Amino acid sequence: MIQLLSRWLIHDRDNVSSPAVRRAYGTLCGAVGIALNILLFAGKFFAGQLSGSIAVTADAFNNLSDAGSSAVTLLGFRLAGKKPDTDHPFGHGRIEYISGLIVAGLILLMGVELAKSSLDKILHPEEVTFSLLALGIMAASVCVKLYMWLYNRQVGRRIHSAAMEATAMDSLSDTASTFAVLVAMLIGKWTGLAVDGYVGLVVALFILFSAYKAARETLSPLLGQAPDPELVREIRDIVLSDDTVVGVHDLVVHDYGPGRLMITLHAEVPAHGDIMAMHDVIDNIEKELMEKLHCHAVIHMDPVDTDDASIARLREQVAELVKQVEPSLTIHDFRVVRGTTHDNLIFDAVLPFSSTMTPAQAAQAIRDRVRAMDGNYYAVVTVEHSYTD
Structure with missing residues (x-):
């Protein structure tokens, strides 16, 4: 159904990197989710009242919370699509993350309330009336929730x-909880055991777990998570596709909401090249990043001496040496200052956050190894953590 509706309602639906297309998909899925969840709530609430089952009623209100979640998600997509203004020059894309966080809060609140009701049913059990109609409603609900999981994912x-x-994971957990109610x-019916309250508690725990998952998925980009490694690879491939650029470092991806990225990076270029020609190359790379990845890019040019063979050999030697300190260490901005008593090797080193070493420990280890090299060399090194892995 979603595929069919997207063909009818979403113009240029395959251009998923476009903020307008993303917003259209979010709006469509949110509207369908609201309609289906309201229907499920009505059916399950009727079945719960018919059978007197707290588990069925709990599952009904779980669907009502999902309808509210879909409404918040839909609103978030709409608000996130607002154009940039004076106060928000990078747009309003992070509202999508905030709406996801609100959804998580609503799910959490519903889970706590249903857990309390289920505990009360465990302490004060009541007979549940078996109904084929209620059984059929729950079975149909499992099928609908599986469909919602598939299209949301x-x-x-x-x-x-x-x-x-996060909405897809919520639908999958709903499928499991509804199936548990069905089994209960x-x-x-077959054993006469009073398991209704216990199954209601299991449903509540499913809901709480869904809240945790949703909060984790939406809070991480708000706090500033590392960029997707695939995106980093695409950026590097585009920048290094021009032979003028000999290296890339200090890549930072600023996330202002899905489809709204700001990229800053340093591109190493030959120190003795034509500055005007290289500036034109960098301008073209920035435009290509915008066209292919829909991101604003600011590229700083770093001059690298590519003509002096002795400096190139020293750079390669130091690059291998720092890997003895930490295999994941890399260097950039390498230059040599000659002196009468010794030569200074000046460079920066990048240390991933996953390393067990601190930048200070890595810097001291590098200085010690450079000092032990053949010749009279001193390392003037700055070690920083990487923004990307």
Whole structure:
């Protein structure tokens, strides 16, 4: 159904890097989610009242919370699409993350309330009336929730939306919890055991876990998470595709919401090249990044001496040497200052956050190894953590 509706309602639907297309997908999935969850709530609430089952009623209110979550997600996508203004020059894209966080809060609140009701049912059990109609409603609900999981996951991956993928996981946990309620109804029918309250508690725990997952997925980009390694690879490939650029470092990706990225990086260029020609190359690379990845890019040129063979050999020697300190260490901005008593090797080193060493420890280890090299060399090194892995 989503595929069919997207063909009818979303212009240029395959251009998923476009903020307008992403917003259209979010709006469509949010609207369908609201409609389906309201129908499920009505059916399950009726089944819960008919059977007197707290587990079925809990599952109904779980769907009502999902309808509210879909409404918040839909609103978030709409607000995130507002154009940049004086107060928000990079747009309003992070509202999508905030809406996801609000959804997580609503799910958490619903889970706590349903857990309290289920505990009360455990302490004060009541007989549950078996009903074929209620059983049929729950079975149909499992099928609907599986469908919602499938389309939310597909669209979430297609448009790279953390909020949509969190909604998909919520639908999958709903499927499991509804199936548990269905099994509980059958157990009660066949054995007479009062398991309704316990299954209601399991449903509440599913809801709380969904809240945790949703909060984690949306809070991380708000705090400033590392960029997707695939995106980093694409950026590097585009920048290094021109032979003028001999290296890339200090790449930083600023996330202002899905489809709204600001990139800054340093591009190493020959120190003795034509400055005007190299500036034109950098301008073209920035335009290519905008066209292919829909991101604003600011590139700083770093001159590198590519003509002096002795400096090139020293750079390669030091690059191998620093890997003895930490295999993941890399260097950049390498230059040599000659002196009468010794030569200074001046460079920066990049240390991933995953390393067990501190920048100070790495810098001292590098200085010691450079001092032990053949010749009279001193390392003037700055070690910094990498923004990307």
